[in-house]
Every structure is written in structure tokens, then in C-alpha cells.
Amino acid sequence: MTTAAQVASIDRLRRSTPRNGWRRMRLGIILALPAALYLLTFFIVPVIQPLVLSLRSYDPARGIGADLTLENYEHILRVPLYGQALLRTLRVALIVVMVTLAMGYPVAYQIAQGRGRLRAYLMFIILAPVMVSGVIRALGWLAIAAPNGPVAFVLRIVSPDEPALLWFTEGLMIVGLVHVQLPFMVLPIMSALRGIPPEVLQAARSLGATDIDVFRRVVWPMSLPGVVAGSLIVFAFVSATYVTPQLLGGPGNRVLATLIYQQNLLGDRPFAASLAVVLMLVAVAAYVVSTGIGRALSRALGR
Amino acid sequence: MAVAVTAVAGFALLPLVTIIAVSLSPSEFIVFPPKGLTLRWYVDAFTSTTYTQAFAFSLLLASAVVVGALLLGVPAAFALVRCEFPGRRVLASMVLGPLFVPGIFLALSLLVFFVQLGIAQTATPLFLGHIVVVLPFVVRFVSVGLVANDIQVIEQAAATLGADPFTVVRRVTLPLIRPALGASILIGFLASFDETVIALFFATPKVMTLPVRLLGDIEFSAAGTLVTAVASMLLVITFVGVLVVDRLYGLDRALIGAVRE
Numbered sequence: 001m002t003t004a005a006q007v008a009s010i011d012r013l014r015r016s017t018p019r020n021g022w023r024r025m026r027l028g029i030i031l032a033l034p035a036a037l038y039l040l041t042f043f044i045v046p047v048i049q050p051l052v053l054s055l056r057s058y059d060p061a062r063g064i065g066a067d068l069t070l071e072n073y074e075h076i077l078r079v080p081l082y083g084q085a086l087l088r089t090l091r092v093a094l095i096v097v098m099v100t101l102a103m104g105y106p107v108a109y110q111i112a113q114g115r116g117r118l119r120a121y122l123m124f125i126i127l128a129p130v131m132v133s134g135v136i137r138a139l140g141w142l143a144i145a146a147p148n149g150p151v152a153f154v155l156r157i158v159s160p161d162e163p164a165l166l167w168f169t170e171g172l173m174i175v176g177l178v179h180v181q182l183p184f185m186v187l188p189i190m191s192a193l194r195g196i197p198p199e200v201l202q203a204a205r206s207l208g209a210t211d212i213d214v215f216r217r218v219v220w221p222m223s224l225p226g227v228v229a230g231s232l233i234v235f236a237f238v239s240a241t242y243v244t245p246q247l248l249g250g251p252g253n254r255v256l257a258t259l260i261y262q263q264n265l266l267g268d269r270p271f272a273a274s275l276a277v278v279l280m281l282v283a284v285a286a287y288v289v290s291t292g293i294g295r296a297l298s299r300a301l302g303r
Numbered sequence: 304m305a306v307a308v309t310a311v312a313g314f315a316l317l318p319l320v321t322i323i324a325v326s327l328s329p330s331e332f333i334v335f336p337p338k339g340l341t342l343r344w345y346v347d348a349f350t351s352t353t354y355t356q357a358f359a360f361s362l363l364l365a366s367a368v369v370v371g372a373l374l375l376g377v378p379a380a381f382a383l384v385r386c387e388f389p390g391r392r393v394l395a396s397m398v399l400g401p402l403f404v405p406g407i408f409l410a411l412s413l414l415v416f417f418v419q420l421g422i423a424q425t426a427t428p429l430f431l432g433h434i435v436v437v438l439p440f441v442v443r444f445v446s447v448g449l450v451a452n453d454i455q456v457i458e459q460a461a462a463t464l465g466a467d468p469f470t471v472v473r474r475v476t477l478p479l480i481r482p483a484l485g486a487s488i489l490i491g492f493l494a495s496f497d498e499t500v501i502a503l504f505f506a507t508p509k510v511m512t513l514p515v516r517l518l519g520d521i522e523f524s525a526a527g528t529l530v531t532a533v534a535s536m537l538l539v540i541t542f543v544g545v546l547v548v549d550r551l552y553g554l555d556r557a558l559i560g561a562v563r564e
Contacts, residue, residue, distance in 0.1 A: 028386025035379035046416035133497035140318020240405030
């Protein structure tokens, strides 16, 4: 759900309660004030900082400069390294979206359709890994792809040459990212599929549609909002993720997030901030594009 | 179709199973097939001060963060769902905001903020930052819990029977939202425990969470078997927690719209 949709749903929840005018309002303000002040201080204010900071210069000898300048952004545009990293980030994000969609849709379909125990197990297997730390998941893939690990073992049987190192490759990074993002693609699609009233499917069948027809002309279009939502979530996440690319992709496959951390480590926080702003722009752009697609879809579906 | 789905399920479990399998191998680095079975790495993990300290730190931090998030979030959820006041919608958006800001962006922002305040070397920024991350979960779960199951009907019944508002909350509302509270506590705890990026930005030898410790060891001394033993234990703890959330509340309900690395 988008923020607007979540706010609207909280709104709808709220409207079902009786209101007692001024006392309710005073109570509401008192209850909400601590959280509001806290978020203002430790969320809103900090999050504005990178924007301002990115306009400052940095010198290892003299620290952060006082004047406002666009040199950080110029640097990003001029030095090919950063353009490459940005392209890699976007490319990897797109690939991960497509792979998770291909893998996740059948799973979501099965979960939405299934009954009882099997469905519960499947859902648990797919969703539980979400709460496992990214470090641990990446470690799992490092173990699988280790120089003397299972994959290398199989490769040595198949081919006489020494297998190439799988660590620190873009391929391994993509595999790890797909693994992390899969549940986030499955969830929205599952949600959308569950929202299809069974009567609609029955109606289609009673009008003579085959199973394939039912899927192609009813189920798939009605699941599209879930597909778009899942794609947006996965894309936004992958473009901003740090742990998996760092451990699996290594220094040769830098993405935006690992670049930001590296620059921070080197001390150049203004430059890290400018990269972070670029990251935010990517996320915002993805949101705008997907909202546009969502709206076009709604029109096409006649809602 | 069933084959494809089974394959995907297998894929989902593969790295996790591998970690546990590898942790039982006697070799110091990952070798397949393993040359035997041993629990020595688990023993080493328990006797290693670096890991036990990091574990204790993460435990303490996550507990404190959950308490803080509950103190702020439960009243806020009440206010958002049951009351009307100016700026209510703004607050609703603000509370959900951290879910939509990329982790690394938030981490950098917090670092800059606390460096300016001069306390970036302590555990305080980490504590405060994690509360920002966990707060949306608490508010969401409790908000949903407050409108489910005709709670208000029961509350009104209690009121007509003579209970004052405080008693109603204490003896009717809070018990009825227990599943939601339980789920938010567990998910919030896990979210803070596993959070890596903010913890990384504020990491110092004295301020070291377990995931950051693992991250450092993996990066600088290769993925040795000891690391997998620690990771296995974390895995089991996480799965137990997730199982409880699923029983209490429903894992899919808990995760819809909720995201974090």
C-alpha cells in the first residue's frame, strides 16, 4: 500500500468511531504529541540534512566548507565511475524485479489458491526469511558459492578446469538480492489475488472460458496492481540496499549504497550526501513512474 | 506449476539450510563435502567474548528500542484511530515515513545529525535511530488491532456497566489488542536486532551490534565456519520469533506494507 492509501485506510478506520468534540481532540493531541515531537526531531530534521550537506565542499585538511556549491553533483556527472555505479544499480534493480516477478508470481498464485496446511507451510517458508538479517542471508550465499563449496564441487566434476571465483560477481549479487526481495514481490501479488471475488471466476467459467482464458483475461489483469506494487517495492529496495551488494558483489561491483558508505568512511560526507540525494531521486522517480502505470492500468481495467 | 513452486520454495530455504549444514563441519573454512560433524564452533561461539558481547549489546539495544517504541507508539495509535485533532493526517504520514526512506539515506542523515550534536560515538544515536525504524511497526499493528473485532462495542458495553475510561482501557482494550501488541513487540525486536546499516554507521569498538560484528568478520577474515555457527543460532532465534508472530497474528498480516532490510 502507498502512504496515501495507508493514511486513507487509517482514516476510514477512524471514521467509524463516535466523536466527543473538544475532549477527544485534547486527548488526541496529548497522546500523539510525544510521538510527533520525537519523529520531528529524530526523523524529519535529520532527513533534510543530506540535501543541504550535499551542497557543501569537503577537503581532508580543512573539513567541510561553508559555502554552497554544486561541485559534488558535477563530480558525479563528470567522473565515469559514478555514472557506471548508477547504471549498475538501476540495471541490477531491473533484473531483480524481473526475476522475482517470474519466480514470485507462481508462488503467490499457489498460496492464494491453495488450502490448509500446505498453503500455510508454503507461505511461512516464503515469508519467514524476511525477518532474517541480510548479513546471514548473504553469508548463506557465500557458503554456497565458496571456492571449495557445493557449487564449486559440482563444477569440478563437470569440467576439468579450475572453476572461476563466484564471490564478488554481479551474478552472485543478483542471486542474493532475488533471494532477499522475493517475499516483497510475493506479498502484494498474493494480496491482489486474494482480493479477486470467487464469483467473478465462477462467472467466467460459466460463460465458457477455459482455465487459460480465465487466467489471461480475468486473473492476470486483476492481479496487476499487486504486480506493480511489488515491482515498485523491490525496485526501490534494491536500488538502496547495502549489505547484499557489499558482501556478494564486492568492491568491483559498487552500487549507490556501497558507494555512499565508502565515501562516508573516507570522510567526505558532503559527497556521500549528494550520492544519497541521487538515491532518493531514484526512489522518487520509481514511485512516480509506478503510480503513473497504476493509474493507466486502472483506466484500462475500467475502474 | 507445483514443480516450479517447490523449486522456488527450495531456493528460499537454500542459503539458510546451507549455513546450518556448514556450521557443523570441522574445517575452519567452507569445504564441501564436509569432512565430519562437530559442534566445536558452537562451543567456540559461546566462549568468544567478541560474539557474546555483541549479542548482549544487540539484545539490550533491541529491548530498549521496543520499550521506547511502545511508549511512543501505543498512545499515538490510540490518538490516530480514536481521536480527531488538527494535523492528524500529517502525523499518520510522518509515522509511516521511515518505512519509505531508504535505510542508507536514513543512516547517513542520522549520522550527520548526531555528529553535529557531538554524541555520535555513544550508543544513544543508535538507540534513538532504531526507535524511528521500529515506531511505524508498532503504530500500524496497534492501529489495526484497535479497530478489529468490534472492540468498540465491548468497550461501550463496559462503559455502560459503569467503568470509567481508564478502567475500560486497562481491562478491556489492552487485553483485546494483545495479539497486535505481541506481534509489534516481536517484529520490532527482530527489526532492531537485525538492523545493519544504521548500526554500521555508528559502529565503534564499544558500540557494536551482532550483525555488524558478523559483517566485519565476514569482510575482513573470510567466511569462516565460526561465523556460520553464530549465524545459525541467530537463524533459529529469528525463526522461533517469526513462528510466534505467525501463531499470534498471522505473518502475512504482519508483513503487508512492512519492509526493512
